[in-house]
Amino acid sequence: MNSERTVSKEAVNPLPDFQFDASDPNGWYQYVADSLVLTGLATRTGETYAREVRILMRRFGKPPFLLTEGDVRTFMLERHEKLNGSSQRILYRGLRFLYNDLFKFDWELLKAARTKYETIEPAILSREEIKRLLESIQTPQIYAYLRTVYSCGLRLSEALNIKVGDIDRAGGVLHVRQGKGAKDRKVFLPSLTLDMLGRYWLRHRNPAWMFPALGRNGKGGPTADKPMSICTVQGGLRRYLKRAGVTKSRVSIHTLRHSYATHLLEAGVPLTVLQKQLGHENITTTLRYVHLSREAQVDSAQIVDRMMGRIQ
Numbered sequence: 138m139n140s141e142r143t144v145s146k147e148a149v150n151p152l153p154d155f156q157f158d159a160s161d162p163n164g165w166y167q168y169v170a171d172s173l174v175l176t177g178l179a180t181r182t183g184e185t186y187a188r189e190v191r192i193l194m195r196r197f198g199k200p201p202f203l204l205t206e207g208d209v210r211t212f213m214l215e216r217h218e219k220l221n222g223s224s225q226r227i228l229y230r231g232l233r234f235l236y237n238d239l240f241k242f243d244w245e246l247l248k249a250a251r252t253k254y255e256t257i258e259p260a261i262l263s264r265e266e267i268k269r270l271l272e273s274i275q276t277p278q279i280y281a282y283l284r285t286v287y288s289c290g291l292r293l294s295e296a297l298n299i300k301v302g303d304i305d306r307a308g309g310v311l312h313v314r315q316g317k318g319a320k321d322r323k324v325f326l327p328s329l330t331l332d333m334l335g336r337y338w339l340r341h342r343n344p345a346w347m348f349p350a351l352g353r354n355g356k357g358g359p360t361a362d363k364p365m366s367i368c369t370v371q372g373g374l375r376r377y378l379k380r381a382g383v384t385k386s387r388v389s390i391h392t393l394r395h396s397y398a399t400h401l402l403e404a405g406v407p408l409t410v411l412q413k414q415l416g417h418e419n420i421t422t423t424l425r426y427v428h429l430s431r432e433a434q435v436d437s438a439q440i441v442d443r444m445m446g447r448i449q
Contacts, residue, residue: 151202151240162194165201169235181294186231192216193232201235206244209236213250260387262396273381278365279373281337282348286390288330290397290414293390297364299347301338306331313416322416398426 157164166187173183190201193212197204209232216228233247262270267287274280286296295313303312304326311326334347341358343349349361350369370390378388394415401411412423 159200159202160194160198162191165194166191169231169239172239173234181298185227186234189216189228189231190235202240206242206246209244210246213246259395260385260389260392261399262383262385262388262392264400266381266383266385267393267396267400269381270377270383274373274377276373277337277340278348278351279370279377281333282365282370283374283377283390283393284333285330285347287393287397288327289324290394290401291324292394293367293370297348297367297370300345301343301347304331304334304347320416320418322413324414395426398423402426 152168155164155168157168166184169190170180170183170187173186174180178186193204193209194201196212196215197208213228213232217225220228229247229250233250236242236244237247271280271284271287274283282296285291285299286293289296289311291313298314299311300314303314305312305323309326309328309331310323313322313324338347341349341351341361343358343361346361346364348365349358350363350365351358351361374388374390398411398415401414402408406414408420408423408427411426412420415423417423
């Protein structure tokens with residue numbers, strides 16, 4: 138590893154175009170997030186990577202260009218113990234972009250940082266468990282949100298950021314804007330979900346957002362300028378999973394997307410169609426649901442058994 142970069146209090150910021158207080162964590166967060174967007178990443182993805190830069194600054198209390206390679210190594214080890222594999226990759230990507238790509242520091246630490254890909258299979262809820270979950274929900278906005286996530290196979294942020302204009306009633310499709318990889322796609326919008334969303338919109342009548350932040354008094358829907366928070370929907374899911382008696386571990390909002398994909402596959406939806414619905418760039422990503430589908434495995438076993446039974 139190269140020796141640590143020597144810095145002083147008089148060190149000059151290597152980014153001459155920044156226009157914020159160099160000691161402001163939020164300023165660096167926004168700068169890195171915007172810079173990542175300029176590389177082609179979706180806005181929400183850039184913000185995810187940039188959060189690690191903000192955490193780094195709060196940890197040391199000074200601009201990132203005044204930190205040494207040893208400081209960053211200490212921070213990475215501290216964060217590594219608290220994060221799982223996917224979150225570790227976000228940590229490394231955010232810091233690598235800041236120091237190697239933006240600052241042009243030749244640090245071997247960030248070039249060498251790697252994490253193992255986890256092979257833990259995602260939790261899948263059965264159709265009966267999904268039914269119990271939805272029937273247990275008593276909060277209209279949580280019900281409308283979770284039902285939309287499941288019935289359209291959406292990611293957490295994709296559903297939160299649905300705008301009223303994204304719903305094509307005549308075509309029966311939902312336009313998903315700026316999904317993973319900054320890509321748009323269209324997904325089937327079931328008629329019952331469409332009707333449900335229409336009824337839910339009449340409750341808040343926000344001209345822009347389908348799932349607006351309602352505020353503390355629950356009456357801020359018409360004037361909200363942002364969607365519900367992630368904490369609101371995650372907390373709602375945990376609460377109603379318990380009420381529905383669903384005890385499987387590692388259940389999250391994304392579990393509803395996994396369950397949607399598995400249930401569609403079991404119902405006979407072609408892999409190529411499922412790939413488009415989920416927004417997978419590579420069909421190999423979609424193929425994992427064949428492994429997760431118990432019914433597909435049983436059907437395949439029965440087909441093989443029938444075919445081999447004809448051979449005498």
